[in-house]
Amino acid sequence: DAGVIQSPRHEVTEMGQEVTLRCKPISGHNSLFWYRQTMMRGLELLIYFNNNVPIDDSGMPEDRFSAKMPNASFSTLKIQPSEPRDSAVYFCASSYEQGFEQYFGPGTRLTVT
Amino acid sequence: GDSVTQMEGPVTLSEEAFLTINCTYTATGYPSLFWYVQYPGEGLQLLLKATKADDKGSNKGFEATYRKETTSFHLEKGSVQVSDSAVYFCADGGSNYKLTFGKGTLLTVNP
Numbered sequence: 159d160a161g162v163i164q165s166p167r168h169e170v171t172e173m174g175q176e177v178t179l180r181c182k183p184i185s186g187h188n189s190l191f192w193y194r195q196t197m198m199r200g201l202e203l204l205i206y207f208n209n210n211v212p213i214d215d216s217g218m219p220e221d222r223f224s225a226k227m228p229n230a231s232f233s234t235l236k237i238q239p240s241e242p243r244d245s246a247v248y249f250c251a252s253s254y255e256q257g258f259e260q261y262f263g264p265g266t267r268l269t270v271t
Numbered sequence: 272g273d274s275v276t277q278m279e280g281p282v283t284l285s286e287e288a289f290l291t292i293n294c295t296y297t298a299t300g301y302p303s304l305f306w307y308v309q310y311p312g313e314g315l316q317l318l319l320k321a322t323k324a325d326d327k328g329s330n331k332g333f334e335a336t337y338r339k340e341t342t343s344f345h346l347e348k349g350s351v352q353v354s355d356s357a358v359y360f361c362a363d364g365g366s367n368y369k370l371t372f373g374k375g376t377l378l379t380v381n382p
Contacts, residue, residue: 162314191369200374201315201360214369249314259305260370262314 160184162263164250170269176238179266182231183252191260192225192235193249201249207233240270273298277361277373284351284380292346292376294335294361303364304328304337304344309375310357318346318359351380 163182171177183190192204205215207227215225222241227233237244247267251260278293296304303322307315319328324339333348344361361373 201372203369206369251315258364259303259317259320261317262307264314 162250162252162261164248164263164266166266167264168267168269170271171240172271173241174239175270176236177240177244177268177270179235179248179250179268181233181235181250181263183233183250184261185231187252187254187261188230189253189255189258189260190227190233191251191253192233193251193262194246195249195265196246204235237268240268242270244268245270273302273363273371275361275363275371275373277359277376279374280358280377282376282378284378286353286380286382287350288380290346290348290351290355290378292359292361292378294344294346294373296342296344296361296363296371298363298371301339304335305362305364305370306333306335306344306346307360307362307372308357309360315360351378353380353382356380 165180188209190207194202204217205225206213210227223237225235247265249262249265251262253260274297276295305320306318308318309315319330321328321337324337327336335344335346356379358375358377360375362370364370
């Protein structure tokens, strides 16, 4: 299995630009999670999907952040407009069922200047 | 809500030393428990897990035992290697859909 695939691996953008991060979960997994990791705040859960439906987006920092999962094999996390404080590593993870172990992608390192 | 508390790092050891990283959880019931490892520049990888009380998870020389009576899941390794240098995260699956992670413990092993 290819594991969770994320793209791009690195993204550098200027403040105010739109950023789209992409994730392909492991085939057969029905739960997908977006996390953000920073030195200051550690690992934060942003949003969780189950069977392509957003279940809990309480971790999304503000309206500038949005996430979609149009089908079982693809999800996006969009930031519009981006700000320097959004700089972080963003991870996507998937799991077979709710509460089961999650498998993480390699992450996207976002730098907003 | 659920919380996971793990010992704060950083932890610095010499090669072949014994490692213990403490972890306690607050989830009620019988959550599954996990240890993840994050190597520099990579995502989190599942290291080991235990799904019920008294279970022992093990992998790559690491072990952790699910202790219901002390709500703990301490990570141990008898002889660490330089290649074990990483950040270690404890997590519980107490909530109905998500994992609750500890803050992570940075381990550095010197030759």
